[in-house]
Amino acid sequence: MILRFGWWAWFVAFRSRWGDAGPGRRSLPGRDRHQPIPWLTVAAQQNGVAPPAPADDPTSPPPSLARRFAALSIDWILCLLVTNLYADPIVDSWAPVLTLVVVYGFFVGLFAQTPGMRLCRLSCVRYADGGRIGVLRGLLRGALLGLVIPALVMDARNRGLHDRAAGSIVVWMPSTRHTG
Numbered sequence: 001m002i003l004r005f006g007w008w009a010w011f012v013a014f015r016s017r018w019g020d021a022g023p024g025r026r027s028l029p030g031r032d033r034h035q036p037i038p039w040l041t042v043a044a045q046q047n048g049v050a051p052p053a054p055a056d057d058p059t060s061p062p063p064s065l066a067r068r069f070a071a072l073s074i075d076w077i078l079c080l081l082v083t084n085l086y087a088d089p090i091v092d093s094w095a096p097v098l099t100l101v102v103v104y105g106f107f108v109g110l111f112a113q114t115p116g117m118r119l120c121r122l123s124c125v126r127y128a129d130g131g132r133i134g135v136l137r138g139l140l141r142g143a144l145l146g147l148v149i150p151a152l153v154m155d156a157r158n159r160g161l162h163d164r165a166a167g168s169i170v171v172w173m174p175s176t177r178h179t180g
Contacts, residue, residue, distance in 0.1 A: 104142025
């Protein structure tokens with residue numbers, strides 16, 4: 001038990017030393033976790049214009065359902081692999097779902113994307129201003145996603161009930177490739 005969760009206890013114990021940035025990273029002065037995500041503001045800063053919030057930008061097309069399903073499938077496979085470390089997913093059917101909820105709460109809440117979303121170039125941000133949604137809203141979103149039905153009821157911008165309850169939206173993540 002200590003081996004599985006030892007890194008987390010170490011991180012929490014030394015978090016005050018490094019601030020919110022964690023070990024090996026420097027905290028950005030004047031930046032908190034509720035500010036918009038940097039890659040959303042890069043293009044707007046180059047043009048000298050504030051970036052529109054996802055709620056105020058109806059021109060951006062929503063990500064395709066195929067891409068969202070691919071990201072969820074990747075995350076589900078990773079959750080099955082992790083679940084094999086502490087339970088049998090075939091016998092304990094609740095274990096992979098619980099792992100998925102925790103993964104969504106942690107990764108979406110803190111990093112605005114899961115590993116599957118990263119591979120599919122998607123990000124889950126706050127609908128109002130484009131910032132991170134936080135761990136509690138990420139857990140709520142993951143729990144409702146685990147129920148399946150809220151994810152199937154969508155509006156015109158492909159926001160499911162789980163997105164609306166958490167106040168989030170899934171958006172495209174721009175390419176990080178440099179041209180030139």
